[in-house]
Amino acid sequence: MTGATGAVGRHVARMLPADAEVRLLVRDVAKARRAGLRGEPVPGDYQDRPGLDRALRGADAVLVVTANPLRPADDENILAAARAGGVRRAVKLSWLGVADPAEDGLIARWNRDAEARLRASGLDWTVLRMRTPMSNTLAWAPSIRAEGVVRALGGSARSACVDPRDVAAVAVRALTAPGHAGRTYALTGPAPISVREQVRELSGVLRRPIGFEELTADQALARWRERLPEPLAQALLEAAVRRAGGASARTEGDVEAVTGRAPEAFASWAADHEPDFR
Template identity: 65%
Template sequence: MSARDAAPRVVVTGATGAVGRHVTRALARRGPVRSLVRDASKARRLELPGETVVGDYRDGPALKRALAGAEAVFVVTANPLRPQDDAQILDAARAAGVRKAVKLSWLAVADPSANDLIARWNRQSEQMLHTSGLAWTVLRMRTPMSNTLSWASSIREESVVRALDGNARTACVDPRDVAEAAVRALTEAGHEGVTYALTGPEPIGAREQTEILARVVGRPLAFEELTAEQALARWSARLPGAVAEALLEAAQRRRAGDSCEVGDDLGRLIGRPPGTFASWAADHAAAFS
């Protein structure tokens, strides 16, 4: 095999994340893929296929190694306090001769009333992509169903779910479906210059999710409503204060019904109806049991 043949067609950043891990696995079934990860041990636990480069987005040599020979890059950043991460990925991609970038973003960007830190960061990141000189596609996703994995320990140990605004609904989306859409955008023509809104098939709230998870684990689960102060304290215990405040602002918009809209972009992209929360929960029953 020549060096050219061995070069990866796609590089995946955020490859150990909820979406990135599925993108990496799907791409590996099509051809060479390379992942940029910060945590090599997590990549091994997930058994990510293909080549892995270990490094941070601030690590210029690691970015150069990861992007060498690639045609496209899946751009996933996670820290709104480091907006330069997107710029560094895109600059390195352009220098490496990458032609296409697919960016994972958030649907709150499209909400004119959303002006919290996370929404502003994603808007800025999208603008960087638009002006990068690369052929671009933006995937704006709604809350991933996998966020409910944060309840797993309390379900296993106490048979209880604690969450804010249990009746506030969101059209949460299966990250596997988002990954399938990303693979299409990365490997097919016709998605350049397009922004897609990716939602699940129905709006659902935390209380309803708890009822579904109770059926999955085969025992009753209690739901305990958190106050805004309790939720903020929980987020602040593991996140910077500004990020925790932004999550609370997003929750307040969700309470007002801003996350309920169901779109058809995802179904058109993947050629089938998006998966339901009940289906996702059944496939992840072991995590809660």
């Protein structure tokens, strides 16, 4: 597993069958152990071929999770080590925006290229195209705790955001069960929901008022620039503009088709994560 301590990967590690032998490629072994993840932490980085080889040698399947559009070689490095290590199956987390032909920003191009590399890898592949994970709202926790307010761009934009646990459930099936090779799944929540509606749901869970303050595009861009390189900050702004135009509102049925149950709503996710915001 790559991305084992991330929003989706941590749930995959916990959901895998009890008899599965799991290796976790991680930069910080201590962090992985503190997270209580089942599996053997193997130190390494996507640019560290010896670490990738140690993690992938003799494995049957690999979960491919990369996160930096400015490092497109990460996917190829993982796939090259997988081929060398005898891996047969690769399951790749991607972004549902790539299904929109009009979406041609940095993030979409990066994900499309990564998908193309996977399909050309010679491995049995499955692509999981996910909508924005509900866990992204955890970024609001500090301001909710300190000030009782959420500040964001595009408060009325609606997105069919998805519970990372639902994505993980699909990933586990693709990693461990037959019938998923050559498939591309579109993973969303059950209904589109706006930022303002998410804030209201969190207010209800916490049983106290939470305010919402709309950021301007310039304010949001300035915040992203504080922690991200300029190309990524601009890419997030472009994605927010498209989201405001309804690009992320469509729901898909693949979570239920693969798992046999409907995807979880944001209200359920928020209730389960109440301690993170309190």
